[in-house]
Amino acid sequence: MLRDHLISAAHLSRDDIEAVLDHAAAIDADPGIVRGRHAGRVLALCFFEPSTRTKMSFETAMKRLGGDTIDMGAVESSSVKKGESLADTVRVIEGYADALVLRHPSEGSAKLASEFVDVPLVNAGDGAGQHPSQTLLDLYTIRENAGLDDITVGIMGDLKYGRTVHSLAHALTEFDVRQHFISPESLRLPRNVRYDLHETGAEVREHTDLDEVLPELDVLYVTRIQRERFPEEREYREVAGEYRIDNEVLADASEDLTVMHPLPRVDEIAPEVDETARAKYFEQAHNGVPVRMALLDGLLGGDT
Amino acid sequence: MLRDHLISAAHLSRDDIEAVLDHAAAIDADPGIVRGRHAGRVLALCFFEPSTRTKMSFETAMKRLGGDTIDMGAVESSSVKKGESLADTVRVIEGYADALVLRHPSEGSAKLASEFVDVPLVNAGDGAGQHPSQTLLDLYTIRENAGLDDITVGIMGDLKYGRTVHSLAHALTEFDVRQHFISPESLRLPRNVRYDLHETGAEVREHTDLDEVLPELDVLYVTRIQRERFPEEREYREVAGEYRIDNEVLADASEDLTVMHPLPRVDEIAPEVDETARAKYFEQAHNGVPVRMALLDGLLGGDT
Amino acid sequence: MLRDHLISAAHLSRDDIEAVLDHAAAIDADPGIVRGRHAGRVLALCFFEPSTRTKMSFETAMKRLGGDTIDMGAVESSSVKKGESLADTVRVIEGYADALVLRHPSEGSAKLASEFVDVPLVNAGDGAGQHPSQTLLDLYTIRENAGLDDITVGIMGDLKYGRTVHSLAHALTEFDVRQHFISPESLRLPRNVRYDLHETGAEVREHTDLDEVLPELDVLYVTRIQRERFPEEREYREVAGEYRIDNEVLADASEDLTVMHPLPRVDEIAPEVDETARAKYFEQAHNGVPVRMALLDGLLGGDT
The missing domain is CATH 3.40.50.1370 (Aspartate/ornithine carbamoyltransferase)
Incomplete structure (x- = not known):
């Protein structure tokens, strides 16, 4: 230990x-x-x-x-x-x-x-x-709900600035996990993080559209898109709206999908999702x- | 429990x-x-x-x-x-x-x-x-000092805005307590609280002058009159001055009177009262x- | 006790x-x-x-x-x-x-x-x-490192405003300690503190120059000279610079010198001193x- x-x-x-x-x-x-x-x-x-x-x-x-x-x-x-x-x-x-x-x-x-x-x-x-203890509790939550072997994880939202995401993505390369990154073009993973992930030999894909990968996912890790990253309020609303989750968006997902979020959320995940068995973000915090x-x-x- | x-x-x-x-x-x-x-x-x-x-x-x-x-x-x-x-x-x-x-x-x-x-x-x-735990400690203090049966309680000061007062008054209706409310006209109990109290069948009286009821009281519960309730400083001083307690004001009260206050006080109760056996407001806080x-x-x- | x-x-x-x-x-x-x-x-x-x-x-x-x-x-x-x-x-x-x-x-x-x-x-x-518990931990640190009998202590820096210093100096008069006070003229011990110390019969000397006494010292207690005591930034820098300790300044001191400071320091003691056996200010805080x-x-x- x-x-x-x-x-x-x-x-x-x-x-x-x-x-x-x-x-x-x-x-x-x-x-x-x-x-x-x-x-x-x-x-x-x-x-x-x-x-x-x-x-x-x-x-x-x-x-x-x-x-x-x-x-x-x-x-x-x-x-x-x-x-x-x-x-x-x-x-x-x-x-x-x-x-x-x-x-x-x-x-x-x-x-x-x-x-x-x-x-x-x-x-x-x-x-x-x-923020390694956050990474450990994220891994714990994934392991408890989906296992850490032969799974597909989607990480969505602000992938450019989120330290949580970079750290988790790196740690997941230690396990048998396929990773998909879903974000607007302007908030893609930084080049150096992408490079590091590819170096490990891990299977890593990037998308701008959740629909492309949603049905394959065992875990969907949602992060907040911060208003302050955008010069214009209008532009922020447009982008944020495309990466917001509700039950309709999740219609094509696996019944066993584990939805995670490091919290606090603003409105990346509609409250109606909270009532479903997929919602694991409070459990994640408690972990x-x-x-x-x-x-x-x-x-x-x-x-x- | x-x-x-x-x-x-x-x-x-x-x-x-x-x-x-x-x-x-x-x-x-x-x-x-x-x-x-x-x-x-x-x-x-x-x-x-x-x-x-x-x-x-x-x-x-x-x-x-x-x-x-x-x-x-x-x-x-x-x-x-x-x-x-x-x-x-x-x-x-x-x-x-x-x-x-x-x-x-x-x-x-x-x-x-x-x-x-x-x-x-x-x-x-x-x-x-x-603020129910405040009400419980108020009741505890009354019970320890005067009992909760067949007693007369006066509640004085800002009766319009004080949640402490409304909650206590309501709880006292569960016991055999006569309640008197003493306040300036502008800070009377709100109509809905008065109505609720009367509905319970409790004995409830309102006064603008403490002298009218002081000798009958077993308990006098004093609250703070807040400066910010008055448009004019002068008006505040006048009103606050009439609802301030000192040993002279208490001359006609029972020797066994229990004086309470939810604290903090500003100058509703003169420090000279602290030294008397009637002062129970610190005991009340400790309860x-x-x-x-x-x-x-x-x-x-x-x-x- | x-x-x-x-x-x-x-x-x-x-x-x-x-x-x-x-x-x-x-x-x-x-x-x-x-x-x-x-x-x-x-x-x-x-x-x-x-x-x-x-x-x-x-x-x-x-x-x-x-x-x-x-x-x-x-x-x-x-x-x-x-x-x-x-x-x-x-x-x-x-x-x-x-x-x-x-x-x-x-x-x-x-x-x-x-x-x-x-x-x-x-x-x-x-x-x-x-601030008596500070004084007690200062005394404890001196006793652990140099004993409290037949020792020479120098107290340096802002001796005018520092309550830590006044309290320690007073307490040291209870022991067999020679005290030297080193400060700029404008930050000397206040007259009443000097008077009190002399009244006890303690051996007390004042200096503007550390070199005069450094070799005799068993303990050097450094305090911070506060910027806000000086009307001009330039004047502050000049004075503060003369009462700053580094290994060169300490070249003539005893190998066993105990250097103390109530902390936080700004730059009264150069970081290079931290590495020496003389530095006892973190131990002092821990005490x-x-x-x-x-x-x-x-x-x-x-x-x-």
Whole structure:
């Protein structure tokens, strides 16, 4: 099991991933196996950018392990405002905690910070960079619903800016998964991500139209198209409207299709889909708890 | 004991109320009876509006039960700002927690939210709507100090806008309580609240002058008259001055009078009253802990 | 051990201080001696001014004792904004907690607040006043590294406004310590502090030049010179530059010199110093945990 910093999902082998997912599944089946295991241990939450669900789910995970959390609070009220460097901030905080979770707007900041601390540090998002615990909970949700072997996954929406998507796509290449990317031309996967995926030998296809691949999909991962990417409101509406899911759009999909979304959604998925068995996005969010419990339990040395 | 959502005190029967108050009294007498009972359980605090005391007292209550809390944080730093619906927010958060406490500026929001979640949800204030745990701690304080049978209660101040007052007045109709409402003409009880109270057959009187009823009162519940209700500062001062309590005003009151206030106060009650045996408003605030412990213990299924 | 409010380090005798430091050392050596001792107990954090490290280290201390914390939150979202007095705020909060930690911008506020509450209150900074737990962790760090007998301590930087410095200098007079104060003329110790120190009979010298005393020092305590103290940016740069430490400046110092800083630093100490054995400022920050554990354990009555 992982015992070191967790900076990027790209550092995780298939074995690493499966070990975390197996442990998460065991915890999900019987939370009693880890209850109280980390009593007296403290996890520091260092969020230089706001986050609701990532922070809350790390908090719950640590508390369900019997441990506790401390929160750096908002940057405006912290020492950072007085001009303290990230290296100093994390070196101070590591003295208060057994592990750190860091979210920071600058790509590469988690790697940098990890070089200054001895306790395990988890990257919970570094700008356009990585967010590996999100990737793990996405993989967990896919595995629970469709398995991770011989499946077809469609990833749709804003593929240009979404770190969630890049990280997941990369991790899926460790498994026997056919990947389809569906987006408007202007929000295609960045060239370097495409290149990396092809390098792994993975089967990767791009589309502008969901209909082309929908019937083949076992999993459809929808992401939000952000208003701020478009100069004109009109253009945004047009594009966003074409990548919106409702029951009519899904008419041709497999009955067993797993629909995922990292949330929050705005209106990429119509509420009517929530009522169907295909909707797994709330389950996906909830999976953050067992997956982060498994992760923290490993990092804190509990899985002996 | 309550095992469901708690949206409004109006849904509580006399038996429901007495069960909570009895359990609170038992906990107050010996906190050991529930200590550690909810270890590993998590209560999510979802405050879409700021609150100091309600939030802190729920936090303490949960922690004294051995459980823990997670906090959604300020709305400005949450997914709500990205346009997420209340229904989505609570459906995500229920996956992290065993119960939810919700405060929200819109009347009816707690009811709406409760329809989307399976874990118990407590309404901690929905705009001009309900705040049932406040009502329960008010009732507890009255019962501890004056009993809830054959007593006379005066409620004074801003009776037009105060949800605390409407909810308490309604709950008191379940008991053998004579109610007097004392306020300036412009801040009388709203017509619909008056109507509801009369419908129950309760004995209800309105006054503009405290002197008319003060000697009869067992309990005087004072509320704040808010500056912002008056177009002119001068007018506010005049009115507020008439509904301010000090030891001279209380000269004609019973020695055993219980003075209450939901706090924070500005200057509705002179500090000199604090030193008297009549002052029960800090005790009232503190009662939030055993009452919320009793409530949560019931909702979490601990009182078997 | 201390069982009362802790308002000022000036109230602490040498015996008081040594009792806390001894207990902190025992906890540091074996945290197991206090683990879980304060389960179910709650510490309220009342920070009327922002703080990262003081708050986080009190939180960790309480949690490592098995207890928990509740946080008043930012003033902007609290009852204070509605015009509540400090006396009312702390009287409400004491009902939720077994002890209070208070930071407030007004000098004397901690003393005032302590007169209204029965549970122990710790002053965590009252404006230009006191911050006794910082003083205790400073003393602990000096004792661990250089002992507290027959040593020479230099305190450098902004000696005019720094409450940390005044409080530490005062406490050091209880021990056999020679004190040197190094600062620009405009940031000398205030006259009243100088007077108080001389009154104790302590050996106290002032300098504008570090070189005059550096070779004699066992401990060098560096503080930040704040930009906002100078009308002109140019003047600030000149002064700050003269009181900046790097390995070249420290060439003449003892190999065993202990370099301290209350943190956050901006650039008073060059990062190259961090790599040397002299750098003790991160250790100093970390010492906040065992020292505050010892303090809270005493205040909560655990050291029987």
